[in-house]
Amino acid sequence: MPANFMFVSKNPIPGSMDDIDEDDDDENDALIPVPLKAAQGVKVGDKGSGVFRDALRLPDIGNANLGNDVADFADSEIRGPLIRPSALQRAAAPTSQAQPIQAEERSDAPVMSRAQALIASLLQPPDETHVSPKEGGEGREKPGAHTALHAEAPTQGRPRKTEETSDAPAVSRGQALISSLLQAPLDHRTELSSQQTSCGRVGGSGHIQGEGHQAQTRAPASQAQPQGSEAPTQVPLGEKTADRAEMVADLPVQPGSCEIQDGQNCRSGKQPRAIRPLDEVVHGVLRGSPRSCQLVAEALRVHGFCVCSGGLPLALVQRAQAEAEHIHSAGGMRAGTVVIEGKLLHERQQNRRGDSVLWLRSSGAIPSNPALSDVEAHLDCFGRTLGGSLASLDIPQGGARCGGVRFTERTDAMLACYPGGGAGYARHVDNADGDGRPDGRKVTMVYYMNHAWDQKAGGSLRIFFGREKRDLNLEHLMGGCRGVSFCPRGWGGRSCCSDGDARYLDVEPRADALVVFRSDIVPHEVMPAMAKRYAMSMWWLGYEQRSPT
Ligand SMILES: O=C(O)CCC(=O)C(=O)O
Ligand SMILES: [Fe+2]
Structure with a gap:
């Protein structure tokens, strides 16, 4: 197992049009166009990239713009490397007990611990370091930091x-060190236990405290107590505050029910239900309401994606943004890369994405960035609960093969900064090829931390949901189900809509916006951003349930 976790694609080279099958073959379509609710301020079939501010009926998150502009290519490039956490329960530790990854599990553990300590010292909050941010993401550490870095570096082995x-x-040497460490992230991965589907309480902070958490910690003293540590934001899970999700959708979701109308596959015996429109937002999903999770799960099953608001306190999001800004301006992030078939693309092709990234926990950045840590923990909690909801969807019955998805693990959280100046990420599918494994990434979460985002700055996430084959990559999804009719509106479902136009939805990266989508089939693109744009992403790996034969 290589240290770097690479994702592969069947496409030989990004941008190559040769591989794109233009055949408009219904058999391979998965995402279904759904009736669009023009009445909600979302324009249907509108070309161009104008963003409709009120479309999502949500004051502080991204708006939707639906159009039928089809991107000119649909390569399936995917990025690597990807860091996986040593243990999900540890990854979700409360901020006040934030721990680095369990480096001792690896043979090079001491090396990595020291490296993490080094990076963490470079990533301390602004008031703890002397950094002169300058435009373009460069920064200077104080002289002492250099000294420490170079005193340590040669002994790192x-x-x-x-x-x-x-x-x-x-x-430069300091940055090279950071860069080299980030380039070869730890390959930690731990399966989710079946008990770990509820998050408990957030704000101590919704994090799951795994058994042996303390015992497994071997953090340097400087990391044991995060600098600038403050009481984590208290957002109790399951809190019975106004569940804003109720405001936007009242879709009855019954575990095990199925909306298949022809009854070919899912024979749950339940009545078909109405399909929730894709332009509706599920609000406050990071507050921990199971109901929200059910709505998101349902939207994923039906549409392949769901636009949400996190519902986290604005002050927390602003603090997280400030921490992200500091990390970026201190030079703690490196250019995102595009990997195809395990190989880094040639430099000139890397311009398909213009962001810089940092894998948070693996880099050691979590302990000294409590707000980012909190956001990460909320995403973790939400993902676990969502996993439970997904697993309960479309439970195979009567030999049906349209089972729900079960999460097994997740990636580390990735902090990304698009520095402005038109930086974006060309259209791609995160995991078009199953990551080369049967239980690759299934769900992507992207949480935005851009307070007072100016609509004119662009930077929307464009999600394609058309039915054209080139929008989709169902090869691996079909897998063992090839030859059988798939759940028409479920995971890996096929389109049953007559509208052949590819369409998209634009979501502004406003503070607290959260987009959840299927990593394996949903093409998306980051539109050129003219201002610094911060997001935290997390990918959930898993497998699709199969019915017993
Ligand atoms: O930041 C976003 O909106 C999405 C970025 C993305 O597609 C990715 O990192 O794979
Ligand atoms: Fe992506």
Whole structure:
């Protein structure tokens, strides 16, 4: 198992049009066009990238713009490397007890612990370091930081090649160290136990406290108590505050029910239900309401994606944004890369994405960034509960093969910054090829932290949901189900709509907006952003349930 977790694609090279099958073959369509609710301020069939501010009826998150502009390519490029957490329960530890990943599990553990300590020291909050941010993501550490870095670096015994040279400027060497460490992230992965589907309480902070949590910790003293540590935001899960999700959708969701109308596959015996429109937002999903999770699960099953608001306190999101800004301006992030078939694309092709990224926990950034840690924990909690909802959808019955999805693990949380200046990410599918494994990434979550985002700055996430084959990649999804009729509106379902136009939905990256979508089939694109744009992403891996033969 290589240290880096690479994702592969069948497409030989991104941008190559040769591989794109233009055949408009219904058999392979999965995402279904659904009736669009023009009455809600979302324009249907509107070309261009105008964003409709009130479309989602949500004051502080991204708006929707529906159009029928079809992107000119649909490659399935995917990015790597991906860091996986050592243990999900530890990853979700309360902020006040935030721990680095369990480096001791690896043979190079001491090396990584020291490296994490180094990185963490570079990623301390602004008031703990002396950084001169400058435009473009460069920064300077205080002299002391350099000294420490270079005193430590030669003793790291790092197995990886870095670009350090003896005559390189100190800052560059420091950044090279960070870069090299981030380039070869830990390959930690732990299965979710079946008991770990509820989050408990958030704000101590909704994090799951795994058994042996303390015992497994071997954090340097400097990390044991996060700097600038403050009481984590108290957002109790399951809190019976106004469940804003109720405001936008009142879809009865019954575990095990099925909306298949022809009854070919899912024979749950339940009545078909109305389909929730894709332009509706599920509000406050990070507050922990199981009901919200059910709505999101249902939307994923029906549409392949769901636009949500997290419902986290604005102050928390702003603090998280400030931490992200600090990390970025201190040079703690490196350019995102595009990997095809395990190989980094050539430099000139890397411009398909313009962001810089940091894998949070693996890099050691979590302990010294409590707000980001809190956001991560909320996403973790939500994902676990969502996993439970997904697993209970479409429970195979009567030999049906349209089972729900079961999460087995998740990736580390990835902090991303698009620095402005038109940076974006060309259209792609996160996991078009099952990550080369049967239980690859199934669901992507992207949480935005951009307070007072200016609509004119662009940067929307464009989600394609058309029915054209080139929008989809169902190869692996079909898997063992090839030859059988799939659940028409479920995971891996086929379209039953007569409208052949690919369509998209634009979501502004406003503070607290959260988009959840299927990693394996939903093409999406980050539109050029003219301002710094921050997001935290998390991917959930799993497998689709199959009925017993
Ligand atoms: O930041 C976003 O809106 C999505 C970024 C994305 O597609 C990715 O990182 O794979
Ligand atoms: Fe993506």
